[in-house]
Amino acid sequence: MKKRYPTKNRVLLVNITRLGDMLQATPTIAGIKAENPGCHISVLVEKQFEEVCRVIPNIDEIIGIDLNYVVKNLAREKDGVNDAYEYVTTVVDELRAKNFDYCLNMSSSAYTALLLSLIGIERNGGWTADDEGYRVIQTDWARLFATSVFHQNRQYNSLNLVDVFRASADVDTHPRHLLINVEPEARSHCQRLIDEAGFTNSGPLIAVQAGASQGKRQWSPVRFVRMIKILTERHNARVVLTGAGKESAIIDPIVEGCASPNVVSVAGKTTVPQIAAMLSLSDVLVTGDTGPMHISVAVGTPVVSMFLASAFGFETGPYSEGNIVLQPVLGCAPCNPNKPCSKPECHDMITPELVAHLAIARVAGEVREVSPELADPRGVIVYRSEFDSFGFCDLVPINGVSNDPFIRYRKAYRKLWLDDIGGFSLEASRRPSQLNVVGEDLRGLSEVTQCAERGQGLMDTLSTYVRDAGITAGQLKQINEEISELDRLIEELGLTHAPLGALTRMFVFSKENLQGSDPLDLASQMKGIYQDLERRCQKFAAYYAGI
Amino acid sequence: MNPLEKLAEQMKSDWDRRVGHDYRFWMGEGHFDDARMWKTGGDDFAAIAEGIAGGSSCVALEIGCGVGRMIKAAAERFGRVVGIDVSRLAIDKAREFIGPTPKVDLVVGSGVDLSPVESHSVDFVWSYGSLACMPVPVIANYLAEMKRVLKPSGIARVQIYLGQEMLVHERDTLHLRSFTPENFVKGAVLAGFESRVCSERCIGEDTAGTLGLKNCVVQLVPNSRPSTTAEEIAKALLPNGESHAAQEVNPAALEAWMALNYAEALADNGEAQRAKEAVEYVVANCQSATIDTQDILSRVLSKATKGIADEVASQGIPYPSQEAMYADNLAVLRERFPSAYARVVTPLDKDASDIVVRGTQDGAAIFAGSLCLDHAEKPRAAGEAWVRRSILEQRIKNAQEVVVVGFGAGYHLESMIEISGKRVSCCEPNLTVFQRALRVRDLRPVLSTLTHLAVGEETLTFALAEGSELLVRPQTAALHPEYVERAQSLCYSKRGFTDLHPKIAVLGPFHGGTLPTATYTYQALQRMGQRVRGIDMSGFNDGFMLLEQFVKNEARHGAMRGHYVDLVSQVLLESFHEKPIDILICMAQAPISAKALTELRSRGVITVLWFAEDYLRFTYWREMAKYYDFVFTIQKGECIERIKAAGAAEVHYLPMACDPYFHAPLRLSQEDKERWGSPFSFVGAGYHNRVQTFASLANYPFKIWGSEWPSGKPFDRLVQEESRRIKPEEYIKIFNATDVNLNLHSSSERDGIDPSGDFVNPRTFELAASGAFQLCDNRQLLPELLEVGTEVVTFSSREEMIEKMEYYLARPEERKQICERARARVMRDHSYDRRMEQMLSTIYASKYEMLRQRESASPWGDMIRRAANDPELKERCQRAMMRGEEPALDGLIADIVTGKGKLSETEQKLLFMHHVKSQIIRIRSEESGARK
DSSP states (O other): OOOSSOOOSEEEEEOOSOHHHHHHTHHHHHHHHHHSTTOEEEEEEEGGGTTGGGGSTTOSEEEEEOHHHHHHHHHTOTTHHHHHHHHHHHHHHHHHHTOOSEEEEOOOOHHHHHHHHHHTOSOBSSEEEOTTSOEEEOSHHHHHHHHHHSGGGGGGOOSOHHHHHHHHTTOOOOOSSOOOOOOHHHHHHHHHHHHTTOOOOOSOEEEEEOOOSSGGGOOOHHHHHHHHHHHHHHSOOEEEEEOOGGGHHHHHHHHHHHOOTTEEEOTTTOOHHHHHHHHHHSSEEEESSSHHHHHHHHHTOOEEEEOOTTOOHHHHOOOSTTOEEEEEOOTTOSOOTTSOOSOOGGGGGSOHHHHHHHHHHHHHSOOOOOOTTTSOTTTEEEEEEEEOTTSOEEEEEOSSOOOOTTHHHHHHHHHHHHHHTTOOOOGGGGSOOOGGGOGGGGTTHHHHHHHHHHHHHHHHHHHHHHHOTTOOHHHHHHHHHHHHHHHHHHHHHHHHSGGGHHHHHHHHHHHHTOOOSOHHHHHHHHHHHHHHHHHHHHHHHHHHHHO | OOHHHHHHHHHHHHHHHHHHHHHHHHHTTTOSSHHHHHHHHHHHHHHHTTTOOOEEEEEEEEESOTTTTTHHHHHHHEEEEEEEESOHHHHHHHHHHHOSOTTEEEEEOOSSOOTTSOTTOEEEEEEOSSGGGSOHHHHHHHHHHHHHHEEEEEEEEEEEEEESOOOOBTTOSSSOOOBOHHHHHHHHHHTTEEOOOOTTEEOSOOHHHHTTEEEEEEEEEEOSSOOOOHHHHHHHHSTTOOBOOTTSSOHHHHHHHHHHHHHHHHHHTTOHHHHHHHHHHHHHHOTTOOSOOHHHHHHHHHHHHHHHHHHHHHHOOBOOOOHHHHHHHHHHHHHHOHHHHHHHHSOOSSOOTTEEEEEETTEEEEEETTEESSOSSOHHHHHHHHHHHHTTSHHHHHOSEEEEEOOTTSHHHHHHHHHHOSEEEEEESOHHHHHHHHHHSOOHHHHHHOSOEEESTTOOOSOOOTTEEEEEOHHHHHHOHHHHHHHHIIIIIHHHHHHOOOEEEEEOOSSSTHHHHHHHHHHHHHHTTOEEEEEOOGGGHHHHHHHHHHOOSHHHHHHHHHHHHHHHHHHHHHHHHHSOOSEEEEETTOOOOHHHHHHHHHTTOEEEEEEOSOTTTOOTHHHHGGGOSEEEESOOTHHHHHHHHTTOSEEEEOOOOBOTTTSOOOOOOHHHHHHHOEEEEEESOOOHHHHHHHGGGTTSSEEEESSSOOSSTTHHHHBOGGGOOOOHHHHHHHHHHEEEEEEOOOOSSSSSSOTTOOOOOHHHHHHHHTTOOEEEEOOTTSTTTSOBTTTBEEESSHHHHHHHHHHHHTOHHHHHHHHHHHHHHHHHHOBHHHHHHHHHHHHHHHHHHHHHHHHHTSHHHHHHHHGGGOHHHHHHHHHHHHHTOOSSHHHHHTTOOTTSSOOOHHHHHHHHHHHHHHHHHHHHHHHHHHHO
């Protein structure tokens, strides 16, 4: 794989706010350690996750930043601002003193970018900001990350963000699953909980994570009750409901609705290490796209996971082989994470019977096929998680042929990025341009390609102008206007033709990262960016045609 | 010590202090005598325990029983009564009152729980006037404790305030807590009570009403659910918790305010000694009070001292003068302060027989009538005590020179010189006082040491240097208020413009003549670089006028207008809550209620009314004046006296003005000249005297502009454009396009020209500023504003008016010269900018210290002080404050723009904080969304 910063010595990983994100970084951390023996890895997390992060292997130092302290003091008004400011100054000074030589920040938040700009680490795998406050993304993989999570482009992406994150950090060698330490005491504690639960069934132990991070991703308690009743009443299963104390509003009605000795809730009674231990003792976890899903994968317990509302399995699906992912097929799915939904019809696409069936089947062994009669691929696609030959996680549909309109685009993009920014050798990349054969599906692509060609020409002209001392201000102004107009057109083509969005977005991100102020150098960098766009358009067309 | 214990300590010390001062006031509902306290205690118990059966086997418990005000009444109804209070002094007093009886147990509690009381042992728990002053975590703990001690069949009744939440500092044990009804119900449910807010009985009318709160008794009946933790109850009661900001609400201010008012009431009641004790209590315990209590303090001192002095004066023996000592003193005076010497030796024309000297144990003391200028018994010790207290004031601490206003017999000056270690100067307005002092005390050491000395009513001869602070003897303030005001003005009004940055709001009316004045005032303050906010209320006018269509009955219509103003006032209060202000300037007719003004003043806001009306015609000042700290009038003499008598703290003359940026000469197009122009014009409404006067101008080339004119002859020809209201920008065109503008002040009663008319209308200044020629009716106050004959031409009768109209129409050059002089004069002396300087000078003169303390204690003050070591942050804070930003991060970053050059490290850090805040708030709202 192409690597931007192959060697790393003192590494800062910024992963501030969510445990799930931290877990998803574990293959990267392990990979950095494996490829840079002796390197020192520090992780910057929000103070409240500091303790939890101790279960993450391969970390040398956990640095907690107390964002709540900042927010609390800001809310206090008066000199609360000074307290917050002094705290930030201390944090920045302490981080600077650690002399990191590499930083990987995959949180796209503006505040982490500003923090890194303040710390001033030269080599960055992810987001940072320049000294004018503009976003800077140095690596192609990190730009791809930003491109892929841009809502319009999500459907066209099939690369799991764990891999994109990993590749942003130049990591090739990785364990192909997430990692977490299971503490023996936690394990025996959970075993005791199970032993003392009073189960009357003796079948599989099935963990159910009912709570979700957003209301619209919340499968209703009634459905969970039906699903659990099937498991306990027909399959002799024992069910443990996991979750946090604050999820009791969801979990309590489920326990009450099931009214069975074979259903117990440990919600709010377990620490993160204990949840990990409980999942390690379970045969399968039924869940949404949640933190416990990642924990389960990390402890090696397979999951049957529902990707409802804004959740998208390709993006944040379970990162290991052999998990089941259910993705509803609906015009609006996956929806925009930032918009509410008052009628989540995607919830209806997944039946309790199907989930129960898949859970039991997965307990029995690998599930490589599901009958379309059981799960109609027009309503829900059932995927199995696998790794491709380059070590990138993928989802393979197992309930027959779906009419998923995005499948071909996804495959083409997957190949394009692995080839073009990953440097992996794919046969089709050597094919000649197929632009003329792609027709309606890739409408707008030839215009984008022409724009890219025109851009290169303009850069040549600009370079000539810059070198020519006799250039008039009017000429410079004119060419600048042409360039602006051209770039606007490229961006608009991406927005008008959704399948091209990822290509043009990558172009925009690259443009944002022009470095320096020498006009000739800038023109040369910009020409390279137009060349990248043209080349990627051609490769994309070729891969698309080859599928 | 855990947080709850810390709060308990605070409560204990606060309440012991207050009870130590005067239990009747702090715990007896403010009564002067015990008998009244027992009476109201009985009444209040009857109210709170209404319908509760009691009985010999029943046990009742009062939380916060104080000195037992309600315990006596309770003991008549219950077999056993337990009173618990955090103050040992209160319980000791209660025991003394009630005496040993097996029926009553009086217990000093921890302040936060009911630990001496067994579980499930009480039939009735009540709390009155007590819970509301406790920190919310303590209230929460008591709710849980009530549940614990009550029998399952028991009942609790608590008096609390429901309505909007009040922001109170968590360690404040005096300001009222209040809860939204919903949150209180939630808190009570968590404490294990069936929490229907029973009967919502309002007990009396009190300050709560003005704050939008209901003073309620709530009944709590235990249910089968156990109480949750006090933390959870507290969270439910007040989800955002109490304030931790040190200056959020300053309990010392309220305490000082209450005690001083009490002192005043006592003084009024003739209880001089107790009044004095109350004042001493404030001085000793309320150092951090930032509200301006100086007024009350002066009044109380003068009343209290009067009482004491009367006694002494009646017993004392006149002190013999010592001529030799006088000669020695004079010798030093002549050498050090020749001008003071010259005044002293000049014979007095006034009879100063009310200034007398009497003997005390320390020597002579001087009295002005019955008011002692020193101390009637121990002037030396009292002088020293005054100095010791005074030098604790921060401004005096920081001063290089202290200028004491008031010489008296000089005891306090001796102490000041000895103790303060600063340069000391003195001014004494009363020459006789000083002469008497020279005769009865050896003042050579004082006179040798003073830096400056000024004596006599008219003389403030020395300039007050930077770093000097005035320190006014309360007695002198009471005797010579105008002198003190002048001294303060000299010292502080200029200083105010450099040192102070108050947030000023200008509140306009719904409609009418002062609407544009509000705009001019606002703009002038803006030009002066003040932090000003214009509040345009004209948008509410449509609703206000609409009331008429719905309610025709005059009385009801009036009531509806009152309600409408109440509503608008509430909106204003909320707005000022969000964006606090320091000074509110209300234009005449500004729609703000007495309640709202009271609330603002209790928040320390200085309220100002620019009463640009004829006080005889518009008399609402009678009811409203007392709600203003300053009233500025356009009339003098009786107007000022009467408005003062109506309760305004200060009343000053401030005539109307012009806006030099708006009222200016115009170059008019031919079309404009034709439309607006005329040899003679008048702009204004058709008041009686104008109608009567202008009717005779029917044969002149005369145009009348404005509304409310009669429609018949001759006005049908004179009045322009269907008698519509003319806009300010149109006035200027008319003024400029007219050769001779008539300016006749309105009168609803008089015919023609009002011979006793005094004030000068805005039009006079506006015409002059527009470079237009005017003929103005004679006004008593006009000559001091514009020189008659050279800057303005006046008339006293219709005949004179007509004569001058013809004269000046024929003499354009003469008109031009008058116009030029008039314009130069108003530009210099009569702009709104100048008026605002005068207004602020007046305000700063008496409120400088209050505003300085307020600013210093303001959020920006805190932030700037804290940023002392970070010049850029400090500068950003100062800039944001001057821009009028709110004292929070958003204000600090408002001018940071990404992508406009390199961001400094400070800017990056502030932006970082801003983004952290947004992100965390977003995540929290997502999480709460998920739980819903």
